Amino acid sequence: MRSGSRFLITAVWTVVSGAMMTLGAGTAERTTLGGPLKLLDQGSFYVNGAVTTNVPNSEIIVNQMYVQYWIPEGRNRLPPVVMVHGSGHTGKTYETTPAGREGWATYFVRQNIPVYVVDQPGRARSGFDPSRISQARADSNPALLPAFGGFDNQRAWTVFRIGPTPYVPYPTTQFPIEAKEQYFAQLVPNTDALLAGPGDTQRVNALAALLDKIGPAVVMVHSMSGSQGIGVAVARPKLVKALVTVEPVSCAASDSDVAAAFNHVPVLAVWGDFDDAFIQRGLAQCGDLVARANAAGGTAKLLHLPDEKFVGNSHMLMMDKNNLKIADRIIGWLRDKVR
Secondary structure, three states, rough: HHHHHHHHHHHHHHHHHHHHHHHHHHHHHOOOOOOOOOEEEEEEEEEEEEHHHHHHHOOEEEOEEEEEEEEEEOOOOOOOOEEEEEOOOOOHHOOOOOOOOHHHHHHHOOOOEEEEEEEOOOOOHHHHOOHHHHHHHHHHHHHHHHEEEOOOHHHHHHHHOOEEEEEOOOOOOOOHHHHHEEEEEEEOOOHHHHHOOOHHHHHHHHHHHHHHOOOOOEEEEEHHHHHHHHHHHOOOOOOOOEEEEEEOOOOOOOHHHHHHOOOOOOOOEOOOOOHHHHHHHHHHHHHHHHHHHHOOOOEEEEEEEEHOOOOOOOOOOOOOOOOOHHHHHHHHHHHHHHH
16 A cells, blocks of 8 residues: 555544544533532442341341442532432432433532432342242242332323323423433332331331441431431431431321420421322421421421422422422522531
8 A cells, every 4th residue: 555545544534533532522521410520439338138047048138228329529518418219219219310411319419418329128229038929939829929019100100290191291390201211211119018027117227227337417318218217317316417308208207206306307398399189298297397396496497399489390309300409409408407
């Protein structure tokens, strides 16, 4: 080959390579959620595991909880935030949104707040106890099998207030309906029905074990995990620096719970848009907790987003299009109230 030809090919390849690199850089920039994460550490571990021999001659770990964490390079005075998902979901709830936007987990980290995201015991990466399934098969007794709760796509759409009927959105919805398949892919069965012992007790125990390991933290719960937020605040009142309860199934707390925890553990209850029985019950119950906590000398607030001019938020408001604006309200409250 003549040197001129070699030079031409080399020149062309240089131009093409540069164009490809530019395209790659542009693509990376377009898909970057918020720029590089500056981390001191990142990893995962388990807490609350116990050995069981429910199956003869076989030992397995049960009741364990998977924890993934991000520790930012920069730190501010806020303690870590533990993020707990609800029914039919996993820790993915707080990660990248269905539409590919930044989720709360990494957004909080960008505000220099350490974040711990869990898969509840018996769910997803935390695994489940298969002993009852094995026993049902061995005994040919399907009555031993638990009923797994969860959501199909249609029920998730209506129960979580994306729209009034399946696949018909509310006109003002903030939920990214164009990414509904990405959301539906997140839904999982509630295999925590196989937990050894009362499920809510095991979930509270796991959160308490996590706080025992990492130290004081803010606990953020959502939907089904609402009662676990109350439970761990009462179980570890010196380690729960604040409770952020996002559209909880339950805000129920006894007077003794308030005296044990919520006279000094700050509480923020966050509720979205669209009026239904779930919203009405939740606002009343959480409003009652907020009132009693404040009366006992505590710090509590009911954040009803429509009152703050946030319109169209679903039950999955951490995935909604205005999720980061809501996160800013939560972070601002924590910075103001958590000591």
